[in-house]
Each structure stands twice: as structure tokens, then as C-alpha cells.
Amino acid sequence: HAGSLYRYRNPMPILQAVKNLLTKGEIDRAKIRFHFIGGITSDQIHIKDWVVDEGIDDIVQFVPPVPYKEAVAHMAKSEVLIILQPVTKLQLPGKFYDYLSMKKPILAVGETGGATNTAVGDRFGKFVDYNRVEEIEEGIRLLYNNPNHYDNSISEHRGEFDMSNAIARFDTIISN
Numbered sequence: 001h002a003g004s005l006y007r008y009r010n011p012m013p014i015l016q017a018v019k020n021l022l023t024k025g026e027i028d029r030a031k032i033r034f035h036f037i038g039g040i041t042s043d044q045i046h047i048k049d050w051v052v053d054e055g056i057d058d059i060v061q062f063v064p065p066v067p068y069k070e071a072v073a074h075m076a077k078s079e080v081l082i083i084l085q086p087v088t089k090l091q092l093p094g095k096f097y098d099y100l101s102m103k104k105p106i107l108a109v110g111e112t113g114g115a116t117n118t119a120v121g122d123r124f125g126k127f128v129d130y131n132r133v134e135e136i137e138e139g140i141r142l143l144y145n146n147p148n149h150y151d152n153s154i155s156e157h158r159g160e161f162d163m164s165n166a167i168a169r170f171d172t173i174i175s176n
Helices: 012-023 046-053 068-077 095-102 115-120 133-145 151-161 163-175
Strands: 034-037 060-063 081-085 106-110 125-129
Touching (some): 012 034, 012 133, 068 095, 081 095, 081 115, 095 115, 095 151, 106 115, 106 133, 115 125, 125 133, 151 163
Parallel strands (some): 034 060, 106 125
């Protein structure tokens, strides 16, 4: 996840899902890492202690804010990218477009029926409801067991968000 953790952007449902999957033996801690790159506000800082207390600090790492180019380098090395968009249904975070450029699957954790749900759906990865830890577990499990599951769909649908295609469609509309 590239971006700050603050107020409602709380990764606890994701972290609880990770803890549950480890406890059930459904993911191998030697084969998975979660990096949260960006700042953490004082109202979220307790999450770091929770990660240590739950014994998952070997696979969950909090990376302080880095310059944009360095964040992009982290994204490029990732197998899956995370969007965390709870509470709001009207926003699609800007990182969505950065993530699309990486051609990697997205685990989108947000509000059912919101913009993130609509944009990611099952085309660019797996959308899961922020309020349902078991659904987040299913999303992590799917992407963990099938890392290339969305390769064809990502390639097929990326053009929908290509600005040159949008401009061409708009030009066709106003020309008629």
C-alpha cells in the first residue's frame, strides 16, 4: 500500500485477515510480505504495536514516507498492490492510476458500491468489502494462490482508463 494511514484509512481489517490466514496455515509467512509505505498519523500509530503484539511484524512492515520515485520502485517490486479506501464511496484514489501502470493485480479494500468497487471490480484484481474480514481473507487467499489470475483481464481493460482513449471517445461524441 502506497500512501498514508490516517483517520478512516485504517488497515486493521487487512491485518486481521492476514493474522487469521497465518493462524489457519493458509499462507506461508516465509512467502508473503505486506509493506505499508507512507506516514501514519497519531490516531493510527497503535497499529504498529498491534502488529508486534500479534507476532506478524516479520511480514508486516511500515515504511516511512519516501519520494515518489522510490514509492514507484517499491510498487514495481510488488506482486500485488493494495488500495485501502474505506468510508467514502465517491472517491477513486489517484494511486489507482499509478497501480494500473504497473500491470499488477490490485487488492482493493473499500466500500461496496463505491467508486473503487466499480473501477477495480474483478477486472484489475479483487475488490473486497472493508467491513468484512472474511471477504478480505478470501481476496488475499485468491491473490496469494493465483498471482497471475488477473493478468489477461488487466491487459484487456487497462485501455478503459487511458486518457488518449477517453479523449478520442469525447471527440467522437462532440463531432456527431
